[in-house]
Amino acid sequence: MDLLSAFKSIGFTKQETDIYLTLCEHGELSGYEAAKLSGISRSNTYASLSNLVEKGGAYVIEGQPTKYMATPIKELLQNSKTWFEKNIRFIEENVVYNNKPQQEAYVTIIGYDNIFNKLENMISLTNTHLYFSAEAKIINKFTNTLTKIAEDKKVVILSDEKILIPNIICYKTDVTSSLKLIVDTTTVLTGTLDQCLFSKNLTLVQLIREAMMNEIKLIQYEG
Incomplete structure (x- = not known):
């Protein structure tokens, strides 16, 4: 800017x-x-x-x-x-918003600022748990929000470097420029900081969550 x-x-x-x-x-x-x-x-x-x-x-x-x-x-x-x-x-x-998206809609979000804000909002609105896979340089931008959420909610991080945030569970793994965020097993954001797909489609959420869980199991097995 x-x-x-x-x-x-x-x-x-x-x-x-x-x-x-x-x-x-x-x-x-x-x-x-x-x-x-x-x-x-x-x-x-x-x-x-x-x-x-x-x-x-x-x-x-x-x-x-x-x-x-x-x-x-x-x-x-x-x-x-x-x-x-x-x-x-x-x-x-004064604005009444009735045009609510369908629960299973796929929404494309474009642009760094829009994606950053979406990540911030999703993390802030976590009710019980979240899984976040991304490069450390991305995750560290949300240190304050993640620190607050981790005080009483489950936070699992997969990243290329150890993330030093109290109370989180962190797994060191090889990650690319892509990111994945799953919140409460109900919403998912996946893509890059240039373009992401956001959805509440439970099938997609479960598929990405399962892939992340399998990656965690592999890390635990190899570690």
């Missing part, structure tokens, strides 16, 4: 981001000065400054000429957090 992407995620356009960063770097500026320093046309600069003020990203300093100053970054982020949480609550209270 870069700064442009980060600011975009809190509602800023590229030009608004450029103007905000220009104000941060140079302090109080008129519209003309901001346009000259940022390399953005004067009309677009004034439009971006107006939007920044509306979004809480800048303050207007009255005078001749009118100048603008960037909202301090901590204040801006707190404003964005408050705005985000307010919108989340509004969505939760």
